[in-house]
Amino acid sequence: MSGDDTTHPALALDETVHQRFRLGIMAVLAETAECSFTTLRDQxxxxxxxxxxxxxxLEEAGLVEIRKGYEGRKPCTWLKLTRQGAAALRQEIAALEQLVARMRATDPLR
Structure with missing residues (x-):
C-alpha cells in the first residue's frame, strides 16, 4: 500500500445500511415503488x-417508510424507500464499488 493519506474506502460504509439484511431490504425496496412486508420477508x-x-x-434512521392498512379485510404493511434511504443506498454502493476497485488494483494473485 502506498504512503498517501487518503482514507480507506471501508470507512465510507454506513453501519446502519451495511448490515447484510438491511442492505438487502434497501436493495429490494429500490427495485419497486412499494413492497409488502410479506413479499420482502419471503424474498x-x-x-x-x-x-x-x-x-x-431503518425507519428510525429515516431510510424506510412503513405504511399499515388493509387489503380487503386483511391487514397489510407496505414499505418503501425514502429519498434519504435512496441516497444512503447510492452512497453505500459507491463505497462498495471503491472498495472492490481498490482490492482489484492490489490483488497479489493477478
Whole structure:
C-alpha cells in the first residue's frame, strides 16, 4: 500500500445500511415503488420478528417508510424507500464499488 493519506474506502460504509439484511431490504425496496412486508420477508427469507427489527432501525434512521392498512379485510404493511434511504443506498454502493476497485488494483494473485 502506498504512503498517501487518503482514507480507506471501508470507512465510507454506513453501519446502519451495511448490515447484510438491511442492505438487502434497501436493495429490494429500490427495485419497486412499494413492497409488502410479506413479499420482502419471503424474498430475504427472514422471520417476521427479524424483519421487523431491521425495519425499525431503518425507519428510525429515516431510510424506510412503513405504511399499515388493509387489503380487503386483511391487514397489510407496505414499505418503501425514502429519498434519504435512496441516497444512503447510492452512497453505500459507491463505497462498495471503491472498495472492490481498490482490492482489484492490489490483488497479489493477478
Amino acid at each position: 430475504l427469507q427472514l422471520s417476521d420478528g427479524n424483519l421487523s427489527r431491521h425495519l425499525r432501525v
